[in-house]
Amino acid sequence: MNDTKKIGGRGRPRTFDRDEALAKAQALFHLKGYDALSVADLTAAIGINPPSFYAAFGNKVALYAEALRLYEHEAGLDVESALAEGVPLEEGIASILQQAADAYASGDAKGCMVIEGARSTVDPEAGAEVRSRLEASRRFIRDRIAARGSLQAELLADYLMMAMSGLSGSARNGLPLDRLRVLAEMAADGAIQHIERK
Amino acid sequence: MNDTKKIGGRGRPRTFDRDEALAKAQALFHLKGYDALSVADLTAAIGINPPSFYAAFGNKVALYAEALRLYEHEAGLDVESALAEGVPLEEGIASILQQAADAYASGDAKGCMVIEGARSTVDPEAGAEVRSRLEASRRFIRDRIAARGSLQAELLADYLMMAMSGLSGSARNGLPLDRLRVLAEMAADGAIQHIERK
DNA sequence: TCTTTTTTGTATCATTCACTACAAAAATCC
DNA sequence: GGATTTTTGTAGTGAATGATACAAAAAAGA
Known part of the structure; x- marks a missing residue:
């Protein structure tokens, strides 16, 4: 239930890079828009399953908000x-x-x-x-x-x-x-x- | 199965005005956009049930095309x-x-x-x-x-x-x-x- | 009146959507 | 090694979507 990264915690480690996944999501949201991009599209592109997605990002709209912040920071x-x-x-x-x-x-x-x-x-x-x-x-x-x-x-x-x-x-x-x-x-x-x- | 109006046919008459319904649909498509406007919204606004909707307009995208034509003609x-x-x-x-x-x-x-x-x-x-x-x-x-x-x-x-x-x-x-x-x-x-x- | 034609209302269908329950797996802490 | 913590994969949830099957109803034609 960690949406912010805590490197080197206790439990089982992540199999994917959260920042990479965020960048991928940002690119996809930009390309297809919020509504046209399904969570299934996102998890497939990242290469994870829904539970990992929700554990890492909370929900779809929270990830979108993060993606917007990233976009404004990188491409503003x-x-x-x-x-x-x-x-x-x-x-x-x-x-x-x-x-x-x-x-x-x-x-x-x-x-x-x-x-x-x-x-x-x-x-x-x-x-x-x-x-x-x-x-x-x-x-x-x-x-x-x-x-x-x-x-x-x-x-x-x-x-x-x-x-x-x-x-x-x-x-x-x-x-x-x-x-x-x-x-x-x-x-x-x-x-x-x-x-x-x- | 008539999408174009044939006044005075044989069977049971329509209980709604097709042109009025089209105008209503056009206004709603303009206001909310294609994807945000459901067929349920449309049938509720017109005051009919789904079968009447499909019998009169074919399907959602066909009605949208008609609504666009009407818009260009009226408001172009x-x-x-x-x-x-x-x-x-x-x-x-x-x-x-x-x-x-x-x-x-x-x-x-x-x-x-x-x-x-x-x-x-x-x-x-x-x-x-x-x-x-x-x-x-x-x-x-x-x-x-x-x-x-x-x-x-x-x-x-x-x-x-x-x-x-x-x-x-x-x-x-x-x-x-x-x-x-x-x-x-x-x-x-x-x-x-x-x-x-x- | 009886047949034909078309619309109507009820009650769905299959699909897609965002999201989650659950238990096994994999790491750290003691 | 045993307990704890977190992530993983499988499978499935309920809600909403566009679209239909079906039979009763209401008109015209014979």
Whole structure:
């Protein structure tokens, strides 16, 4: 009944690597979404049986929450440095959308795991989890813009979320990286044009 | 075993209105998505039992296809006149995105039924149906732009689909109409800035 | 009235889902 | 070595899903 790893305990040792299994689960959740990925799919991919799965991760939605945390940590955009005080706001916005285009069109799971998860997850618990994370991302972006002294933090945060959602969807629909990059640049210009001089 | 209506046949008459039931189903599919809406939900909403449901509509995915057709017919954007030869391309693009903002933020089912369905539908058959309809929409927009003599039809179609997808997602996340309208305007300006003089 | 046709309501079916009971296995602690 | 602890594999749980079998009911045609 240990969901957090305690290496070198007493009983029978695990036959699988929990971190590896988590990474595999994260990739699968990103690829197929929460509802389309069954616990049977997960246990088969990890190579374990249901009891081992539940002993290690608690339940499906808890594993999904862990997978989301891992995704944000490993594949999250670097909004922090993009919107650092040194760089002009225009450049920061363009950088975020370029990062998004690059991230969303790379790997075999296209699009943003959080954005796509927020739109597609039916399960109430999992849906609440992923949507709250998406809202947190919006707040983070808004606060970073506001911290620079901009009076358009809400508007620009709305716009960035809208554009990232659009880029994520287009990536998921198979649009290749080069074409997605152009869209990101165009979208950034739309925002830049509406930035008021401070 | 009649999925198309034959008024005044021989046998026992229907106790419900097929068109009303279809409209109800369309609204529910738009609101909850294909997978989250069960046949039991549908029969309860219509007020019939499963055998009547299957006799009238065939099966769940066939009803979904009908609902999509109805949605496109009733709530589809007027791309045709927005991109008519008389209006400047810049205005046409702005018009499409303004129409999208208005449509996506109105009613109680937010966002575009086709765009959101394409992203969230897990069922293979229903997913293929809605995604093929989304692709058809893209082709229609691209062809309408190309018919004007623009050499940027592919690019602008990509961009419009991306922007509509973003607007649909933001609407689904609860962004109110006034704020969505501003985003649509900004997004349109991003495209307009990249239109090459003919 | 009698036959034919179609819809209706009841009562399921088989499948898939997330999740678990249970006992054997494999490690550490004393 | 014996007790304790934890994981393992087998097997199965109850709930929900899309879809149906079947016979009674209600209409039209003869």
